Amino acid sequence: MASTLLELTAGIVSSHAAMSELSTEELVQEIQKVYTTLQQLEGGAPEAAQAEETKAPVISLKKAFQADQVVCMICGKGGMKTLTRHLAQVHDMKPREYRKQFNIPSSQALTARKFSEARKKMAQERGLADNLAKARAVRATKIQEKKGAPAEKPAKPKGAPRKKKA
Known part of the structure; x- marks a missing residue:
C-alpha cells in the first residue's frame, strides 16, 4: 500500500503545483x-489530519497577499482577487475566523492590492464618496428634524393614577 500512497501523493502534489507557484521548500513541505x-x-484518523491542517499555514503571510492576487493560507489556492467568497464556500469560514487563525492584522485587506486600488x-x-457624504447629510438632518418635532402624545409619568372604569 505504501507505493499507492506515494503515487497518490505525487498525483495530488503535482496537480496542486500546476495550479500555483511553489518554491522548492514549499514543494517539499x-x-x-x-x-x-494520506x-x-x-x-x-481524519480528525487528526484536519486538526493538523488548521494549525500551520500552507504559505507565508507575505506571499499570500500579493499585488495582483491573493492565495488562501489554508489550501494554497491562488489567483484570486478576494478571499471572502472562497473562505465561505470552500472552508465554511468567516474572514474574522481566518484572520484570527493566522494572526492577520485587521489593517491587512483580504484582497489583492491592485484590485482594491482599481x-x-x-x-x-463615479463620485460615490460625494454621494455617500450627501446621503449622510440628508439622514442627519432627518434625524435632527425628528428630535426637534414635538411628540404626538405626551408620555404619562410613572406612578400616575389610572382612570377607573365605571
Missing part, C-alpha cells in the same frame, strides 16, 4: 503534508 495526511486517513479609483471617478 507539501509532499510531506499530503503524504502524512497515512492518517488510511489509518482512520475599485477605489472607479468609486472616485
Whole structure:
C-alpha cells in the first residue's frame, strides 16, 4: 500500500503545483503534508489530519497577499482577487475566523492590492464618496428634524393614577 500512497501523493502534489507557484521548500513541505495526511486517513484518523491542517499555514503571510492576487493560507489556492467568497464556500469560514487563525492584522485587506486600488479609483471617478457624504447629510438632518418635532402624545409619568372604569 505504501507505493499507492506515494503515487497518490505525487498525483495530488503535482496537480496542486500546476495550479500555483511553489518554491522548492514549499514543494517539499507539501509532499510531506499530503503524504502524512494520506497515512492518517488510511489509518482512520481524519480528525487528526484536519486538526493538523488548521494549525500551520500552507504559505507565508507575505506571499499570500500579493499585488495582483491573493492565495488562501489554508489550501494554497491562488489567483484570486478576494478571499471572502472562497473562505465561505470552500472552508465554511468567516474572514474574522481566518484572520484570527493566522494572526492577520485587521489593517491587512483580504484582497489583492491592485484590485482594491482599481475599485477605489472607479468609486472616485463615479463620485460615490460625494454621494455617500450627501446621503449622510440628508439622514442627519432627518434625524435632527425628528428630535426637534414635538411628540404626538405626551408620555404619562410613572406612578400616575389610572382612570377607573365605571
